[in-house]
Amino acid sequence: MAEIQMALDSLDFDATMALAEQVAPYVDILEIGTPCIKYNGLKLVKALKAAHPDKKILVDLKTMDAGEYEATPFFEAGGDITTVLGASDMATIKGVIKAANANGGEAQIDLIGVEDKAAVAKDAAANGAHIIGVHTGLDAQAAGQTPFEDLKTITGLGLNVKVSVAGGINKDTIQSCVKAGAAIVVVGAAIYGAPSPAESAKELRALVDAA
Numbered sequence: 001m002a003e004i005q006m007a008l009d010s011l012d013f014d015a016t017m018a019l020a021e022q023v024a025p026y027v028d029i030l031e032i033g034t035p036c037i038k039y040n041g042l043k044l045v046k047a048l049k050a051a052h053p054d055k056k057i058l059v060d061l062k063t064m065d066a067g068e069y070e071a072t073p074f075f076e077a078g079g080d081i082t083t084v085l086g087a088s089d090m091a092t093i094k095g096v097i098k099a100a101n102a103n104g105g106e107a108q109i110d111l112i113g114v115e116d117k118a119a120v121a122k123d124a125a126a127n128g129a130h131i132i133g134v135h136t137g138l139d140a141q142a143a144g145q146t147p148f149e150d151l152k153t154i155t156g157l158g159l160n161v162k163v164s165v166a167g168g169i170n171k172d173t174i175q176s177c178v179k180a181g182a183a184i185v186v187v188g189a190a191i192y193g194a195p196s197p198a199e200s201a202k203e204l205r206a207l208v209d210a211a
């Protein structure tokens, strides 16, 4: 069964906690988005884990250097998954994997901006990555890009890793992502931008479970 990851992309601490409370019944992973973690830091990881001990917390660090050093405190604070850029050196990726393994967590390698996504995915998987993230970022989405073709390419490699997909996923596209082999579907704006985030999350949960 595919997991739903809710991207909490607000900067505001209280709004982030309130949104998590609304959507938690329908999602598996609460993601602290990159702007949000930069703004709020470890305090938010601790608060979110305390409020939702039954959910996985993904900290979207998008680490680019000093992998083990940067990721370790976020695992120690209650994060279950942290992200590292696929564009970074393999030594950095291996550092985040090491930090994850030392804390019973998982490392997600984010392919955002990577030219040869298949090559990086294979290399990261061979080095023990837990999750490969196919990701069209917000700025690339604004320029009309989507993650769907890349998702098929990466799941088609048959690597022994989970594949997650992010980038403008909504109720019209979520089932095709699951059918294309995504183990984790990430949703941000389609939930937090909806008139009722809870209703939107509930609808997406039903679609994923029926896919």
Ligand SMILES: O=C(CO)[C@H](O)[C@H](O)COP(=O)(O)O
Binding pocket: 007, 008, 009, 033, 034, 060, 136, 137, 138, 141, 166, 167, 168, 169, 186, 187, 188, 189, 190
């Ligand atoms: O990581 C992100 C941006 O870098 C977003 O959290 C991710 O793209 C999910 O949000 P949306 O569904 O709005 O695209």
